[in-house]
Amino acid sequence: MVKSDFGYNSKIEGEVIVTRADAVVNWVRSHSVWPMPMGLACCAIELMAAGGSRFDISRFGMEVMRFSPRQADCMIVSGTVTYKMAEVVRRIYDQMAEPKWVVAMGACASSGGMYRSYATLQGVDNIVPVDIYISGCPPRPEALLDGMMLLQEKIRQEGGSLKRTFRGRTVDTKIVS
Amino acid sequence: MDVLALTQKFPQTQNCAGQDMTTFAVNSAELADIVKYLRDEQGFDLLADLCGMDWKDRTPNLGVVIHLLNTKNREYVRLHAACVDDSVPTVSAIHPGANWHEREAYDMFGIKFIGHPDPRRILMWDAYPYHPLRKDFPLAGIEVPFPAADVAAVTGQTVEPAPMMGGPFVSSGGHMSGAEPQALDQSWNEEKPKS
Numbered sequence: 001m002v003k004s005d006f007g008y009n010s011k012i013e014g015e016v017i018v019t020r021a022d023a024v025v026n027w028v029r030s031h032s033v034w035p036m037p038m039g040l041a042c043c044a045i046e047l048m049a050a051g052g053s054r055f056d057i058s059r060f061g062m063e064v065m066r067f068s069p070r071q072a073d074c075m076i077v078s079g080t081v082t083y084k085m086a087e088v089v090r091r092i093y094d095q096m097a098e099p100k101w102v103v104a105m106g107a108c109a110s111s112g113g114m115y116r117s118y119a120t121l122q123g124v125d126n127i128v129p130v131d132i133y134i135s136g137c138p139p140r141p142e143a144l145l146d147g148m149m150l151l152q153e154k155i156r157q158e159g160g161s162l163k164r165t166f167r168g169r170t171v172d173t174k175i176v177s
Numbered sequence: 178m179d180v181l182a183l184t185q186k187f188p189q190t191q192n193c194a195g196q197d198m199t200t201f202a203v204n205s206a207e208l209a210d211i212v213k214y215l216r217d218e219q220g221f222d223l224l225a226d227l228c229g230m231d232w233k234d235r236t237p238n239l240g241v242v243i244h245l246l247n248t249k250n251r252e253y254v255r256l257h258a259a260c261v262d263d264s265v266p267t268v269s270a271i272h273p274g275a276n277w278h279e280r281e282a283y284d285m286f287g288i289k290f291i292g293h294p295d296p297r298r299i300l301m302w303d304a305y306p307y308h309p310l311r312k313d314f315p316l317a318g319i320e321v322p323f324p325a326a327d328v329a330a331v332t333g334q335t336v337e338p339a340p341m342m343g344g345p346f347v348s349s350g351g352h353m354s355g356a357e358p359q360a361l362d363q364s365w366n367e368e369k370p371k372s
Binding site: 083084086087112115116118120122 | 309328
């Protein structure tokens with residue numbers, strides 16, 4: 001959290017905190033990002049390692065991996081997205097409630113990686129808006145944690161958190177099935 | 178194994194003098210009978226592999242290769258059969274494990290397995306119009322509509338040919354097969370078709 005957001009001296013100002021609604025909402029959101037583990041290939045192994053005790057993603061309030069998209073905030077696309085799977089990825093993304101974020105973990109999810117072939121979607125950003133790209137093949141868990149901290153930073157800087165539109169786009173619920 | 182008994186029972190079977198295992202070229206109409214005979218009479222009770230092949234220069238170019246294992250004396254035998262009208266009889270009634278192998282061979286090569294109980298694609302989506310492991314299919318792919326029309330309407334995405342030039346996984350040096358495109362070989366790629 002940016003210190004100036006809540007900077008106050010209780011001896012002078014009393015037991016009152018003055019802040020902006022955006023700052024509070026973003027602070028809450030950034031510390032309870034519930035990920036949807038979209039594990040499609042070997043990156044998912046590193047994602048699991050990040051959930052384990054050595055790397056411990058729960059330090060960032062992210063240990064609550066939700067396999068239901070309705071309960072998740074952040075889809076971590078970890079692995080190769082084939083065209084056949086791309087449809088499913090998009091449908092799951094559409095089923096997530098706003099606000100939602102997408103992390104493209106690893107080379108395949110970011111750009112298709114080494115899979116230059118007829119079967120592989122060349123980057124998951126072709127079908128869903130991606131907030132954070134993490135390089136690596138696969139990235140180490142530290143890289144994932146670094147990316148998730150970047151995502152937290154991004155969430156903190158968002159404005160208009162309480163509006164019906166989210167980050168400039170209207171909430172699109174056309175494909176929910 | 179008893180090679181003589183097999184070739185006498187199925188006279189159209191040719192012994193190909195395989196270097197790593199006994200190999201026969203068989204008539205595709207007899208394929209299922211031979212697999213059943215080898216299982217029941219000669220103890221080849223395990224289907225180790227079944228795959229499609231595109232021999233490119235042969236006519237017909239498509240075929241099926243089957244590896245069978247005798248689990249008693251640990252002996253392998255390889256059968257290959259050329260397709261007739263892109264089809265061969267199924268062996269999934271004899272070895273149920275062949276079911277998904279044959280679906281894969283159908284998906285990747287377009288080989289139809291006559292009598293297969295579930296002749297659907299297994300890897301690509303059902304509406305995909307090509308058979309990508311055929312030699313005349315480019316590795317980059319051919320542009321086709323996205324599998325789901327409603328997702329395509331929102332994202333504007335199609336199944337497009339993958340880029341073949343450059344990128345992080347460029348292999349360099351040494352002799353490589355000319356059958357597949359390489360990143361450094363610019364003679365054919367998504368912009369220039371294979372001559």
